[in-house]
Amino acid sequence: MAVGRLIRPPATTISPRAAEVDADRLAAELHTRVRGEVRFDPGSRATYATDASNYRQAPIGVVLPETVDDGAEAVAVCREFGAPVVSRGGGTSLAGQACNVAVVIDWSKYCRRIVSVNPRRRTAIVEPGIALDPLNNQLEPYGLQLGPRPSTHVTCTVGGMIGNNSCGSTAQVYGKMLDSVLRLEVLTYDGLRMWVGETSDEEYRRILAEGGRKAELYRGMRELRDAYLADIRTRYPDIPRRVSGYNLDSLLPEHRFNVARALVGSESTLVTVLRAEIQLVERRPARALVVLGYPDVFAAADAVPRITPHQPYALEGLDRRLVQLEHMEHLAEEAIRQLPEGSGWLMVQFAGTDQDEVDRRGRRLVDELTAGRDGPTVAFLDDPRREDELWKAREAGLGATAYPPQGRETHEGWEDAAVPPERLGAYLRDFHALLDRYGYASASLYGHFGHGCVHTRIPTDLRTAEGIAAYRRFAEEAARLVADYGGSLSGEHGDGQSRGELLPIMFGERVVRAFGELKALFDPDNRMNPGKVVHPYRLDENLRQGTAFRPWQPRTHFAFPNDDHRFANAAARCVGVGKCRGHEDGVMCPSYRATREEEHSTRGRARLLFEMVAGDVITDGWRSDAVRDALDLCLACKGCRSDCPVDVDMATYKAEFLSHHYAGRLRPLAHYSMGWLPLWARIAALAPHAVNALTHTPGLARLVKAAGGVTPQRELPRFAERRFTDTVRGAGDGRLGTVLLWPDTFTNSFHPQIAHAAVAVLTDAGFGVTVPDRTVCCGLTWISTGQLGVAKRVLRRTLDALAPQLRDGTPIVVLEPSCAAVFRADLPELLNGDEDAHRLAGQTRTLAELLTERAPDWRPPELHRRAIVQPHCHQHAILGTAADRAVLDRAGVAAEVLDAGCCGLAGNFGFERGHYAVSMACAEDKLLPAVRAAEEDTLVLADGFSCRTQIEHARTGRTPRHLAEVLAGAVRRR
Template sequence: MAVSAERTARGRPARNGRKGRGGDAGPGEGNAALRRALAGRVDGEVRFDAGSRAVYAHDSSNYQQPPIGVVVPYTVDAAAEAVRVCAEHDVPVLSRGGGTSLAGQCCNDAVVIDWSKYCTRLVSVDPGARTAVVEPGACLDDLNGELSAHGLMVGPKPSTHDTCTVGGMVGNNSCGASAQAYGKMVDSVLRLEILTYDGLRTWVGPTSDEEYARIQEAGGRRAEIYRALRALRDDGMEAIRTRYPDIPRRVSGYNLDSLLPEKGFDVARALVGSESTLVTVLRAEIRLFPVPPHQSLVVLGYDDITDAGRAVERVLPFEPLALEGMDDTLLDLAKEDRLAGPDVLADMPDGSGWLMVRFGGDTKEDADRRGRELADAMRDAPLKPRCAFLRDPAVEERLWKVREAGLGATAYPRGRPDTHEGWEDAAVPPGRLGDYLRDFRDLIREFSYDPVSLYGHFGQGCVHTRIPFDLEDGRGVERYREFVERAARLVASYGGSLSGEHGDGQSRGELLPIMFGDDVVALFGRLKAIFDPGGRMNPGKIVDPHRLDDDLDHLGYHPDEPRTAFAYPDDHHRFAHAAARCVGIGKCRASSGGVMCPSYRVTGEEEHSTRGRARILMEMMRGMRDVPRGEPAGDGGAIPDPAAPGPGGAVVITDGWRSRDVLDSLDLCLACKGCKSDCPVNVDMATYKAEFLHHHYAGRLRPAAHYTMGRLPLWARLAAVAPRAVNAALGVPGAERAAKLAGGIAPERTIPRFAAQRFTDWFKQREPGDAPETGRRVVLWPDTFTNNFHPHVGRAAVRVLEAAGYKVEVPPVALCCGLTWISTGQLDTAARVLRRTVRALAPRLRDGVPVVGLEPSCTAVFRSDAPELMEGDTAEDDVARLRDQTRTFAELLDEHHEETGGVPVPGPRGGGPAARAIAQPHCHQHAVMGFDADRRVLDRAGVHADTLDVGCCGLAGNFGFERGHHEVSTAIAEQGVWPAVRDAGPGTTVLADGFSCRTQIEAGTQARPRHLAELLADLLPPHA
C-alpha cells in the first residue's frame, strides 16, 4: 500500500530573486510579449533579466548559450503551463535539474525551466512494492534521506549525488558507481508522466498489446504517437538489434531498444536519456532498492592502469556493489589538493593503477567475508595485485571520496595546463578495457595531451578523464575536433559507446553516426519528429546537433585584464581566469555538509550558489574588453557595444564593474570562504566579491554599512577612549535604533557593546611579576573583536600560553589585519593597514617569532588574503613571513606538544569525568587553516568534543548585521547551528572561536559559547 510522502518544497524566501525587478524586458522587444504571458499565467518566478540569463548560460560543459529567459515554477502544473505558453509563442524549451551536464545539454537559446527550487516532492512511496513517485527537481541525496526511513534508496548514484536531481537523472540516463549493482537510470524507471510540446499530457510506461489496442481505440494525439513509435520500431528493428553495442554502459543515442517487443515496448524507458529533446518529464515512478546495511572495501594495486583494466574480468564474478578504477595521477592530485589525509592514502597498496572493489552484506562480517574471498582469489591471478582490505568504514568513505572527486581534482592540475571535458566518459566492453586503455593512452600521447588521469567505472568499462584541450584559439579547437573524431572511431572499433555516463548533448551529438551508422541516426530523427515535430525541445542536441566546436565558452574569451587589487596567483594572475574557474560541478548546491553555500541553502536560487555567482562574473568579464592597460582600478571597465559580437560567446552583461546584476548576485554572498576549501576547484568567491566591490564603488558613495562596520577598527579605537559612555549612549531610548538606521545595520540586531577595558590596556597594566621573564617568544595578535569586545578571551590565552612556557608579547601600538576593509571591498585602505601592520611586526617576524591569532577570520587574513593583496608591494617579503609564522591558538599548542612532548594543558582537574563539548568551527578557519589541530588539543586536554558539520552560522562578520540580510542570516542559523546547540545535552560546553559565531549563537539560543582559550584556561591548576 502506498504511503503518502507529500513534502513541503523549499520555502519561498522573502527575496525571490529577480521576479518583478526592473529590466525584466529581456534581450529584445520580441520576447516582451512572451515574458508578459509567462508572468501572467505561470505560478512561479519568471526572469528575463541579464543577470538570470548570464547565470543559466552555462552547465558543466565547454559551451555557453544564454537562454531567452528562465521560469522557476512553484508546481508541476505551473511548469506545464509554462510549456503551453512557450508553444503558443513558438519558442524552444529546456528542462533543467542540477545543471551539471558535461555535454552541453543543459544550456540553450531557449526558455529554461528550473525544477530544482520548488518541484522537489517525494509524492508517494510504496515500501512493499519498493517504488516511489517523485517530482523532477528532487535532489538525489535529499530523496535518499527521506527514503532511508523505509530502508530504501534510489539505485543509480552519480558522483554529483548531493546536487543532481531525479529529473536530470532521467534526462541523462545517469549511472554512477552504484550502477555496477543497480544498473542505469533506465533500469529504475517504471513510468513517466510526460508533456509534449504540442500539449499531450499522459503517463507512459511498458505497453502490452492489449494496452496498445486500448490506446488506438481511444484515438487522438496519444494514439498517433504510439502508432508512429511502433512503425519506427518495426522499420528499424534489424538496425536496432545489430548496431546497438551490447555493453552495460551505453548511454549515447536514444533508447530505441526499449521499444523492442522483448523489452515490452516501454515508452518511458525509450524517453530516458533523451536530454529534454523529446518531452518534458513532469513526474517519475521509479524502482527502489534496499540500502545495504554494511559495506567493505578491497583495493587492488597494479603496476599500471592498463593492468588494472585487464583484471576487471576476474573481479566481476564476485558481484561487487561497485568496481572503480583509478591511476596514480589522480592519487597524486588528491595528495596535492588534500582530498584525503595521509592516514587514508597510507592504506593504499603500492602501484600505479588501482581497482577499488566495494561489497555489501546484511552484516559487517558478511561484507568482509566477500572482500576476503576476492583478496584470496586474486593471489593466484596472472596479474597478481598488491591487496589492501579496509575495515574502517570512515577510512573507506574518505578513500571513496578521492575517486568521486576526480572531475574537480583533475580540472586545474598544478604546474600543468587546464583540462576540459569533451571526451571524458567513453565506455567499452569490460573484457576489452585493458587494451582500450592502452590504445587510448597512445592516442593521448600522439596529440601531446599527456599526462592525463584515467579513472572511472571500470567494472562497466567506463573511462573518465579530463584532457588539456586548447579551446582558446582556432588551431587548438581544430586539434580538439581531430582528437575526438579519432577517439570516437577508436571506441567504435572496440564496440563501445561514445558516452558511458554523461550523455551526448552537443559534445557528441555530431559524432553519433560513427558509433551507430547513418541508418540508426536517421531513426533518431524519426523519434524526434514523432514527439517534437517542430524541433522546439532543446534544439541542436542529439538530433540535428550543433557542431561540437560551436558555442565554445573559452574560444575567444580573452577580455583585457583590468588592474586588480588581488594578485590571483593560482589563476596566472588573471581575474578573467579566476572568474572562469568554475567547472559547474555544482557541489555548492548541496543541502548539507561542509560550509558552502549558505545563502543558496536558504533561497534555492542558482544565482546565490557559488557556481551561479562565478558564472555571472565570467559573463561580466566576457563583456569587458578594450580596457586600457594601467587604467585606475575603479574605472568601471569598458562598456562594449551590446550589438557587437562578444569574445567567446554572446555578451549578456554589458556594464562591467558597474553591473547591478552582478552586485545583486553577490549581495547575499556571506564571504564565508567556504568555497575556497569545499569547492572542488577552489573558487574563492569571498575574494572575488571583495574585488568586485572595490571596483564597483570606486569614486562613488558606498552603502552606509561600509562606513560603519567596514571601518569598525577605526570606530572601536575611538570608542576605547570612553567605552562606558558609548555603551550608555546606545542605551538611551531610541539612540540604538537611530544608530542602526544611520549605520545601515539591521533593526533586528543588537549592536555589540564595547568592553570596559581593552585587552591591550589590560596587558600593558600587568604588574612586572605577572609575566615570565624567559621562555619562547610569541606575539599574541590583539584583533579588533578580542581587543574591544571580548578581552576575556585574550586574558585566557595569555594564561594558557604562559603556562605552556611562552613569553607573550603584544604589539605596542594599535594595529589591524584589515579584515573589515577587505570584506567590504575597501582594498586600497586594507593594503595601507596591512603595510603599517607588517612594518610594526617586521623586527619580530625577522627574528622568527610566531604570531598567534585568536580570531579565525583575522588569522585567515594573514594566512591567505594578505599575501594575495600585497603581492608586489614593498612589504611583500614581510607579508610572506607573517603568512608563514602565523598560527591559530590550537596550532601553536599542537606544535608545542610535538616539539617538546609535553602537554601544555592537563586533563580535568581532580580526576573527574572528561568535559564534553560541541565545537562550531569558524568558516574562515574551515577554509584556510582547518580544525585538525583543535581536535588534537581538545583530545589531549581530555575534552570529548563533537565538531559540528552543519554549515555557516549565518552571521559571517558584517553580513548578518547589514540591513536587508537579517532574514537570510537567521534562516541559515536555523538550518544548522541553532538546532545543534539547542539539542546539546546539559553541561555541554559550546566552543566557538569566532566572534561572529559566538554572537549568532547567543542571538538564537540560551547558550553562552566559549573560545578554546577560555576552556583550556579553566582546566589549568588554580595558580598556573
Template sequence: MDSLVSTPARHAPPPREIDVETLRRRLEEAVDGEVRFDTGSRAAYATDASNYRQVPIGVVVPRSLDAGAAAVAVCRARDVPVLSRGGGTSLAGQCCNAAVVIDWSKHCGQLESVDVTRRRIVVQAGAVLDAVDHELEQYGLMVGPKPSSHPACTIGGMIGNNSCGASAQAYGKMSESVLRLEILTYDGVRAWVGPTDDAEYARIQAAGGRLAVIHRQVRELRDDTMELVRTRFPKLERRVSGYNLDQLLPENGGNLARALVGSEGTLVVVLRAELAAVPRPPARSLAVLGFTDIFTAADAVPAVAAHRPLALEAMDETMYRLARAERPDDPALRDLPAGAGWLLVQFGGENADEARERAEEMMRDLAGRSPAPAHAFLGDPAKEDELWRLRESGLGVEAYPPTGRQTYEGWSDAAVPPERLGAYLRDYDELRRRHGYRDSALYGHFGQGCVHGRLPLDLHTDDGIATYRAFAEEAADLVASYGGSLSGEHGDGQALAELLPRMFGDGVVAAFGRFKAIFDPRNRMNPGKVVHPHRLDEDLTQRHFFPMEPRETFFDYPDDHGRFGHAATRCVGTGKCRKQTFEGGVMCPSYRVTREEEHSTRGRARLLEEMVRGELITDGWRSTAVRDALDLCLACKGCRSECPVNVDMATYKAEFLAHHYRRRLRPVAHYSMGWLPLWAALASGAPWAVNAVTHLPGLSRLVKAVAGVAGARELPRFAGERFTDWFKRRGVTGPDAAAGGGLGAGSATAAGAVGGTAGSRVAGTGAAGGAVGSRGRVVLWADTFTNNFDPHIGQAAVSVLEAAGFEVHVPPVALCCGLTWISTGQLGIARRVLARSVRALRPWAEAGVPVVGLEPSCTAVFRSDGPELLNTPETRLLAERTVTLAELLQDRAPDWRPASAGGEAVAQVHCHQSAVLGFDADRAVLDRFGIRTEVLDSGCCGQAGNFGFERGHYDVSVACAEEGLWPAVRAAAPDQAILADGFSCRTQIAAAATGRQGRHLAELLATTLSNPPDHHPLTTTP
C-alpha cells in the first residue's frame, strides 16, 4: 500500500497529503471498532450499486455511535474526507468515495425505543429496515417507506437518500417519517435537530456555540431564498433531487431534520432518528389491470389513484417477458390479465372483505373508462406476494436480459406529475429510441409518476459514453419541461448532480452550495456528490478494461459470454445477500454470522472484480486478499438462485482456488477431504479398522490434526458394507447390450428383499402398484456419500423404486461426480473424474434411462456444474437424464400410492437442492404419501460439505446451524421425522447432540411400503 494518497476536493481548501499509516494508527488508538486499511476491505467498499467506483482510503466499522463520532474526530484532525455508509445499495454513486468509509450496519443498528401509543420509534442509523419492521411487527407497526432494497438498506441510508418504495403512495417519502435526527457535523457538533419554530430558535441562540451559528445561517439562507424555493421547486410528491430547502419554509415548520433528509451524507452524519411509525394494514388485496400498452396504463393512473390505494405500481411488456424467461412456470405471471402494460393496485382494509371491496369499487369505476382495462383480477395472497416480489426484483430481472445487451443504471428514476405521466412516457420512449436504447423495460411507482428502467448503455467506449451524456442531458431537459424531478427515488449522487441546474436553475443550485457550506465548509463530507459534483461520466467502473482477466478457465461461464471477467463483474450491488436471518433463504450464510461486507456475495464479487481489474489488487490469482474473502464462502450456491442476477460464488471460488494453488502446496484439508472418494475406496477394504483408528480418543485427535479437520468435529464412520457391494450380493445379472451392457451394471429384477434376503421381491402396492420393471428401467447412482457412509439410504431407495414398478440398475463400481475436488478447486482432477463417470453412464443416458441421484450436492453436479466444467454433448445429455428420487416418482409414477401413508416431518432442504434442483417435486411426493411436512426456511445448515470439517471454520459452521437448523431440530416434536437428503445436513443435525438423526426421503417413503426395508418409525434412523 502506498503510504501517501492524494484526494483532491473541489471548491474548498484542498486536503493536505494524507499520511495513511499515521491516519490508520490514530483511528486504531481512538476508535472502539474495526479499522481496516487492507486491500481487501478497500476493494469491498470501492463501489455501491451504481456505475461508479472510487477506492476508499480505509474503512471503519465502529462498535458504537460514540466510536463512530470518534472516527470522524480523527478524520477532522487529519483533514480527511468521510463517507457515512449504510447498506451500500445506492444507485447513483453516493455510497462510494475516496474517503474514510464509516460502515454503521454491523454494530450500530439497535431499535432503541418504541412508543406504541404515539407511534414513535428511536432507532440507530445502522439498523436494517427489515430488522426494524420485524421488531415492530409485534406492535402492529412498521416504517412507512419500503424501497425494494429493504432486506439490506439501513435507516441512515434511507434518510440519506430520502427513500420511498411502493409504500410511499400511502405513507410518503422518508422525510415525512422523520420527526427528529441526532446529527454529527464534520467539525464536531453533535445535537438533536427537528422542527424549529421561533421559540426553539430563540432557545438555541441563547445557548450559543457552533449549533447556534448553524441555525442562524440556515435561517438567513431560508430568508434569502424563500421565494426562489417556492417558485422553482416542483410541486411533486416524488421530488427527491436536490436538498430539501422547502422544509425550512415557515409553512413547513422550519424543520431542519427534514431539510437534512436526502442530503446523501454530504452535510452531516446521522447517528439516530426519531421516526413516525404507521399501523400495518390488517388485510390487503391486489387488483391487476391490463392495458394495451404501458402508455395507456399511465393515462389511467389519476383515475386509479383517486381511490387512494396503498400502492400503485406498473410494469410493461418487456419486463413481463424478462420475468417469464426467468420464471416460465410462475403462476402469478401466467395468470396476468391480457395486455402489454399492467397496473398493480394494492388496497388495505380492516379485513379481507373491506380490502377486496375497495379494489372492486375501483374496478367498477374503471370499467366505464375509455379505453377500459382489458381485464382485471384479484389474485390469492400467495400470488399477490409473488407478483409483488417480482416487481421488487425488477432491477435484477432487467440487468442481464437473455437476449439483448446488458443494462445499467444511469437514468432510472425520474418522476413527473402523475396526471402528465402518459404524455411524458411517450416523449421519453421516443428519446430512448433516438439514442438506441429502445430495448429496455419501463416500470415503477406510477401512482406518484416515478418511472424505473435500466438502459442498454455502452459505458466501455468513448463514443458510447458520449451518447450516454447526450441522452442524460436531453432526458433532464425533458423531465424539467414536464415539471418533474430528475430523481424520484434513488437520489442524485454523481449520476444526476451535474444536471441539477437544468431542473432547478442556477439560483437554487447556488443555494444548495450555501446550505452545504453551512454544515461542511471544507467539503469533506462525501465530496463530489450533489454539490460541486464530479461529472456523470467520471469514475465509471465499466470504463476500465480487465488486464488480469484469465485467458483460460476451467468452467465455461455460459451466461457470461464464456468470460470469468464478466462473471466477476456480474454483481449489480443490490445487497440481497445481506439478508437478515429471519428472512429465510440460503444466501449468504457466512455474512449472516459475521455481518462482514467481505463475507457477503456482493463483497466477494467486488474483490474478484478488483482482481481482474488489476489496479488495487495487483497479484491476480495469487491474491491473499481474495483468498481470505473466499475462505468463509460455504459454496452453498444459494446466490446462484437467490441473487437477483444469479451470481454463482461457489463456482467462482472453485475457479479461483484452482488458479491460486496451481503448482503450489495446498492446505492439507484439500488433500484429506478433497480426495475423500479415494480414501473412501481404500477404507472399504477394512472399514472397521479405519473407524477404530479415526474414533479412538488419542488417535482421533492425531488423525484430525494431520487431516486439517476441526478438533471439535466427529469424523463420519464408514459403513461396514458399501451399497454397491450390497447390491451385487443380491444375486443380480447385467443389462443387455442394447441397454448399456458395456457398463456391466447390476439389475434388481430378481433380487430379494432389502437386507439381502433371497427369495422375495418388493412389489408395487396401492392403486397403481405393479410388478417390478413395469415402469421401465432406472439407474440408481451410488454417489460417494451414499455408497460409503449411508448405504441404507440406497437400500431404501431400491425398495421404493421397485415398489413403484421400476427396474433398478446400479453401476457395480463407484462413479464419482468430482464434487469434493470441485469444492476445493482441484478442477483438473474433477474434470477427469467427472469424464469417467459420464462415459460410464453414457449408454444409459443415450437409451433414455433416468439416472436417479440421492445426494443433492452430487446430483447438482451432474445437473449444473458438470456441463459447465466439462462442456460435452455427453455431459449435457447426462444433465438432462439426471433426476432426484422425488422427480422420478412425480414424473414417471404420478399415480403410484404406497400401502400405508401418514406421519409428520420437518424438512431441511439441502442448499444445492434449493439452488439447482428445487424442492417442488419433494413437496408433491410427501403430500401424496400423506407425510405432513414443515419445510424449514432456516438457511444453510453450516456444514456445507468439507467446510464445516475444516480447521478454522468450526465456529462459523456452528453459528450457521444455530441461526436456524439446530433450534428447529430441538423444537421438533418427537413424532416428527427430521428429513434431510444431504449428507452434510444429516451430519450437522447429528452434531446438535439432541439424539435426533436426519433421514433421507427414500427412508421415509420406504417406511410406508407393505414390506419396508426396516421397521423403524419415521422418527428414528436405521
C-alpha cells in the first residue's frame, strides 16, 4: 500500500478543516480497528459509485461492519481523518443520497439482526441492514409485519427506509416510515451515541441538567423549533406524502418533541442510525382487489376522492402508456389481460382478517361507483394469485419505463412528487401539459394515487449541454407547479441531489435556513453525506452521463442488438433497483444469495462494467482484474435476463469480457478442460471404459482433476459406454412430419438413454425422427468460458450441417435446455445478421414445446404421479416452463414447478476450483431442501444436465429424471 494517496472531496461541500483525506492511512486504521471488511480497492469503489439515481460519485472506500459497534468505530476512525461518511442500505435510492465522495458504510451484509420482538406491544428492535422481506418473513410466526412496503421490498433495508422515510402502497393505511419509528439509536459524527424518541418536558429538563453534547443538541433543537414555529406550521404541506425536507414538524409540542421522527428522512446527513425500535402491525391475510377502468389516467385521478372514504388498504393508479410498455416488453402479460376496459386504471385493494368482510367492502365500492351513469368498468379479483400478478405489474413500472422500445432512455429526477389527493386530477393535467411542452410527453404516469403521489421516468437528454439545461428548466417549473398545488417535491424517494436544490421553491428561504441550522447543530463540519438536502450539489452536476460522458466503445463478439449494438450501452443498462439482491423467488442472483456481496450481485457487476467503459476508477479496460474477480462468481445462469426489470444479461457480458481478458494469454485450466468438453467427449468415445477408469480411480482421479482445474470435491461425470449417435436408428417419416433430434454433448455422451426416450415419445406422437449425419455442437461450453472465437467457428459449422433442415423448416428438437437457449438467444447475437442463425433460433423447440404446438391431440397413458420440477436456469430465462406443465398434465403428472433458484452447478461453474462452496450454498438455498422433503413416490424432474448432476452429487437419495424419460415410461405402458 502506497501511503499518502490523497482524495480531495469537492471543496464547495467540505469544511476548511478537512479538505483532503489520506485514503491509504485511513484504510489501514480501519483495518486495524474495525471488524468486518474494509475495501478501498478500485473494484469496490467502482461498485459503490452510484445508486439508482442519475448521479455518480466514486467513494473514498467502503466498510462492511460486522456489528453496529464496528460501524460506530468506523465513524470514529473517519472522524479522526476528517473523512465524510454515508450510510447505505439496499442502494436503491433514486435521488443520489446513497453515493458520495465519502466512506460508504454498507450495513446490509452483516448488520441485519432482529434484536428483540415484543408481540404484546407489537414492537421490534432491529439493526439497520435487515431487508424488508426477510424482516417480515421472520415476523410471520407472530402474525406481525412492518407497515410500509415500498416496491423494492425484496432488497430495501430498514435503515434505508428510515433514511428516506419510505412509504410504498400500504402507506395508504400505515403511513410513512416515520409513523412506524418509535425510537432510534443514533451516532453523531462527533461521537455522541444515544437513543432518541418522544421527549416529555420532564425528560427534556433531565437532559439539560446532565449537560454535555446531548444537552447542547436538545437545547438547540428546541430553540430552532421555537424560532421557526410559525414557518413550520404554515409552510409544511398538510398532505399524507410530504417527504421532502427535514421533519422539523416532529419537534412540535403536539408531536411530543419526537427527535427520532425528526431524524427519519434525513438521508444520513445528520446522524448514523445504529438500531431502530419500530411499531409493527397485524397481518391482514384476507385480500380483495377491485380494478377500475376509466377513459384516461386523469379521470382515474379525479375518482380518488370518491374511493378514499372506503378506507382501502392500497389505492394505486396507472396509465395506458405503462400498460402498453409492459405488453411490448412481455412483462406481466397475464396480469394485463385482467384489466377492465379503459385507458387509465385504479387498483383498489381491501385487506383484513375476514375474507367475506373484505369482499363485501370491495363490492360496496363497486355498487356505489357503478350506480349512476358514466361509472367505471370493473374487474373484481379475490384470487390471491391473480392479485399478485397485478401487483407485480404495478411494481414492474420502473423496469418497463426505463428503456421503452423504440423510445429514448428515461431517467429519474422528477419521478416522485405528491399533491393533495383531492387535487390529483387537475395536477396531472397541468403536469402532462408541462411534459408536452418540453417534449417529454411519452413519460408514463403511475403511482400511489390514494396519497396523490405520482411516479414517472422522463425521457430527458442528460448527455448534451442543451438537454441538461432543458431538464433544469423543466425541474424548476415542475417544482413551482407542485408548490402551487400545495404538494411535496418528494412523496417517498427523498430529496438527495435530485431535489435538494429545489427545496426553497417548496418551503421558502426561512424553512430552508432552518434546515441548514439543524444540519450545523448535528454536523457542524459537514461530514455526514455532504451535498445532499442541505447546501446541496446542483441537480445537474455529478451526473453519471453529463457532457463529459464519452464511454469506451470496444469492438465485441456479441451484437448487443437491444443496446444499439454497443457494449457501453449494455454496461450502463442497470438502473439500480436491486432486485438481484433479493432472496425470495426467481433465479437472479445465485452468487449474491450465497455471499451477500454487492459486487457479486448483477447490479454490482454491472456497475463495475460501467466504470470499466467510463475509464475513471477502472482504468485497465478488458484487462481489469477487479472486473474479472467480480465476474468470477457469476454462474452465467442467465437468471437476470428474465428476472432483472431491465433485462441485464450478465452471462453474455461475462462471456464477452472473458474473451477479451484472456486474449493472447493463458486461461484458467478449467477453460481448457470443461470449456473444451465436446472435444474430450468425442475422444473419450473411442475408449469410454478406459477414460472412466482413469477419471474415477483414486489417486489418478485427483491428478486428472488437478490438471483440469476441477475442484477435488467433485466426481467427474462418467461417459456412456455407447453414445446415442452411435446407436440411433432413424424413425423414418411420421404422419406429423419429421423432426431433427439434436444430439447435444451432455445427452449424447453421458445420458444417451434420454435421447432414446425422446425418440420413443416422438414416434408415438406421430413424428419421424432424424439426427445430424456428422458431429455437431451448439458451442455452449466455449461461450460460457468466453472462448467466443471458437464458439463462432463451431456454430458456423453447425449451421452448415443443418442447412437442409433450415431450408425446409424442420423443427430442431433440443433436449438440453442450455443448448436450446444458445440457439434461441446466444446464436443470433453472436452471428447477428446471419439469416441461418435466425432461422435456427426460430426452429428450435424443446420436446414439450413441440408436443404442445405440433401434436396437441397426443395423449400418453396417464401415470397418476406427483412430481417436483427443477427448471434449468436457461430454461427459466429464455424458454419458459408453460409447455412442460401442459405436457405433464396430459400425462397425468401433478407437477409442482419449484421456485428454487439456480442449482449452483451451472455448467462448468460448480466444477471449477474455488467455486465449490458457493455452488453448494446455491443448491442448499432451496433446491436440495425441496428434493429431500419430497415424498418417496414423488418424481424428481430436471431436464438440465447440471441440475441432475448437482442433485445426484448431493447424495439426496433421489434419481432425477428428464421429461423425455417420464413420458417414455408412460408411452411404454400402451
